[in-house]
Amino acid sequence: MxxxxxxxxxxLKAWQSRFAPGDKLRAYAEWCNAVEGNTTFYAVPSRATVTTWAEQTGPDFRLLPKIPKRITHELRLTGTDEDLRVFLDAIEPLGPRAAALWIQLPGSFGPADLAVLARFLRDLPTDFRYAVEVRHPDFFTDPRRLEELLAQHRAEWVxxxxxxxxxxxxxxxxxxxxxxxxxxxxxxxxxxxxxxxxxxxxxxxxxxxxxxxxxxxxxxxxxxxxxxxxxxxxxxxxxxxxxxxxxxxxxxxxxxxxxxxxxxxxxxxxxxxxx
Structure with missing residues (x-):
């Protein structure tokens, strides 16, 4: 449990007086045992940087890296093989800390795009868990098709x-x-x-x-x-x-x-x- x-x-600057001095992620991990991996949404970090994240946290810490917006928002999950390879290679040092890879989709990505998401999920490596965040209102009006698709891939809806x-x-x-x-x-x-x-x-x-x-x-x-x-x-x-x-x-x-x-x-x- x-x-x-x-x-x-x-x-965050407002936290500095409360956290112990030193590495920022290490200090944060004294307070919380999980963090959103928003930084990877905007740019793919180097393996060396990710290695320092792993060194500053225990194996039970959960960091949920977001798949880069280049893949989710610009390419919209199509023609992403090379970008995805680079991303997966970069985050490999996280090991079990990468509790799930986070697929945050744009608000314009709706039920009509489910076939694209299905293909993307099907081609992902099975080494990781996946979590999908959608923002199109029609998914919430009738969630059944998305729920069925995510369940097929043991993926969570965020x-x-x-x-x-x-x-x-x-x-x-x-x-x-x-x-x-x-x-x-x-x-x-x-x-x-x-x-x-x-x-x-x-x-x-x-x-x-x-x-x-x-x-x-x-x-x-x-x-x-x-x-x-x-x-x-x-x-x-x-x-x-x-x-x-x-x-x-x-x-x-x-x-x-x-x-x-x-x-x-x-x-x-x-x-x-x-x-």
Whole structure:
């Protein structure tokens, strides 16, 4: 039984005073046991860089690398053999930390494109697990065809729950920015595999973030009782409190599932001195 929790990134200026000094990913991994691999969406890192990620985290840490947008958004999963080969070679040093490769598809990729996704999934190496995030509203109106396709490939559907965020108008600059940029996605809580993945967007007010995730506490606790091993990523518009919130989410689930091990206590930052 395991619950992995984390954030959208492993480094943010607002976290520096809370994290131990040193390697940023190593410090982050003292707080959370998972992270979204957003950096690989924008550019393929070198193997040397990925090797340092592996060295800074334990084998049970989950880093979910996103397949580059060159493959998902520009080529739209067609003619991707060489780009995919380069990406897979780069992330190989992660080993078991690459809990799933994340296929985030553009909002224009709809049910009419399912044959393309089916071909892409069929040709992927079986060494990895895969997770797919869709944003076209028609997938949520009638999810059956996508669910059947993903189940055939033991792939998970990644929901991005933004319902709590869009429930009331923004009240800060960060929220106003997110209001314009974040997708309006419904809450979807159906797990297709033994490793469901959730993205949850709260508010800058921690109390409102916690109130909004209460349905997920129940859902995730239920998954754990079923023998699943979920990963939950907590977002807020400014992400200033995201690591602490992710740990709090873990604590709330653990209160309902007492057999769930606690997260390790983070290494405290060293006090500043004058000498």
């Amino acid at each position: 395991a619950l992995h929790v984390g954030c959208a990134m492993w480094s 929901p991005f729950d933004t319902t709590a965020f869009f429930a009331t108008p923004p009240t800060s600059d960060a929220e106003r920015d997110a209001w314009m940029k974040k997708p309006r996605m419904p809450r979807r809580d159906t797990a297709l595999t033994d490793r469901p993945i959730v993205r949850y967007l709260g508010r800058d007010d921690p109390a409102r973030t916690v109130a909004g995730w209460q349905p997920w506490v129940e859902t995730v606790a239920g998954w754990l009782r079923e023998g699943r091993s979920p990963t939950v990523f907590v977002h807020t518009p400014d992400n200033a409190d995201a690591p602490a919130l992710a740990r709090l989410f873990h604590d709330e689930v653990r209160a309902k599932v007492p057999g769930l091990p606690a997260l390790p206590v983070p290494v405290p930052p060293e006090p500043t001195t004058l000498f």
